[in-house]
Amino acid sequence: MKITFLGTGSIATKSNCSSFLLNNNILVDVGFGSTRALTECGFDTKYINTIIITHFHNDHMGDIAHFLCRRFAKAKTHPLTIIGPIGLMDKIRGYYSPIQEPGEPELLFFRMEDVTVIELKPHESFKNETIHVRSFPVVHYSYYFNKPDNRCYGYVIELNGEKLGVSGDTCLCPELEKNIPDADTWLMDCALLNEKEGNNRHMSLDEVNKLAKQYPDKKFYTVHRRDWEIPTHHADNLFFPVDGDILEKKSNNPNHN
Numbered sequence: 001m002k003i004t005f006l007g008t009g010s011i012a013t014k015s016n017c018s019s020f021l022l023n024n025n026i027l028v029d030v031g032f033g034s035t036r037a038l039t040e041c042g043f044d045t046k047y048i049n050t051i052i053i054t055h056f057h058n059d060h061m062g063d064i065a066h067f068l069c070r071r072f073a074k075a076k077t078h079p080l081t082i083i084g085p086i087g088l089m090d091k092i093r094g095y096y097s098p099i100q101e102p103g104e105p106e107l108l109f110f111r112m113e114d115v116t117v118i119e120l121k122p123h124e125s126f127k128n129e130t131i132h133v134r135s136f137p138v139v140h141y142s143y144y145f146n147k148p149d150n151r152c153y154g155y156v157i158e159l160n161g162e163k164l165g166v167s168g169d170t171c172l173c174p175e176l177e178k179n180i181p182d183a184d185t186w187l188m189d190c191a192l193l194n195e196k197e198g199n200n201r202h203m204s205l206d207e208v209n210k211l212a213k214q215y216p217d218k219k220f221y222t223v224h225r226r227d228w229e230i231p232t233h234h235a236d237n238l239f240f241p242v243d244g245d246i247l248e249k250k251s252n253n254p255n256h257n
Contacts, residue, residue, distance in 0.1 A: 001162040001185075003247035006037040008223045010059045010191070016243050017059040018224050020166075020187060023159060025078075026050040026131065028166055028187070032062040035070055041244060045071040046078070052133060053084030054168030055140065055152040056091045065095040068112065083118045083126055083133055085151035092117065122153065132158040136179050138170035141200040148200075156182050169224060171200050172207045180215060190222035205231070212238040221247075 009015025017031025122137040140152040157164045165183030191202035212220045212235035221239045230240045
């Protein structure tokens with residue numbers, strides 16, 4: 001499985017918002033700037049046939065209207081499937097609102113005639129001839145309302161017999177821990193540097209490092225990181241990719257291989 005890290009940060013970081021390209025044609029999250037990052041890495045929207053959304057925050061879904069409009073303007077080579085939590089279609093419609101033409105409120109939205117939207121319930125799966133996606137709920141409290149959003153998912157994604165885990169935004173919660181054994185490689189929320197900063201929205205490096213030591217046969221790639229300095233001491237199977245890194249190739253970043 002090839003993983004291109006289009007974005008390893010969030011809205012408030014120097015790095016791009018969360019977005020990962022699998023095998024050149026599957027996007028996991030499409031945060032603000034992801035369409036531009038895709039082009040800068042030598043890809044284009046016309047090659048993407050699947051988008052998987054972990055949750056509806058702007059740093060994970062904010063570029064969806066830009067992506068779809070660019071896709072319409074360019075050649076549409078493949079039908080597109082968008083997978084995400086319950087309410088996904090309404091959220092896509094909402095992201096179109098700021099770019100609607102006066103007097104034509106539905107015009108751009110209904111140019112999605114070759115786009116299939118799949119809304120998954122927690123623990124529900126989607127499968128076709130190339131991909132198997134299984135969702136599980138994670139705990140990611142709202143910053144503004146201090147309550148969990150039940151539309152925040154992690155995923156176990158199977159491609160060509162390989163299994164990739166994606167935590168989405170989450171604190172260290174029982175559902176995430178239960179699913180760790182089900183994938184050999186994990187893209188893991190690691191916004192916080194240490195447990196003293198711990199909250200009910202994100203995981204800390206201390207927590208992810210403990211998971212890596214608990215499962216030494218698995219590889220953990222920290223993403224959604226804030227602009228903290230990467231430590232020199234950590235588990236051997238814990239990595240710190242930066243924007244533009246490709247998992248199949250040796251990175252120029254000394255903290256990632």
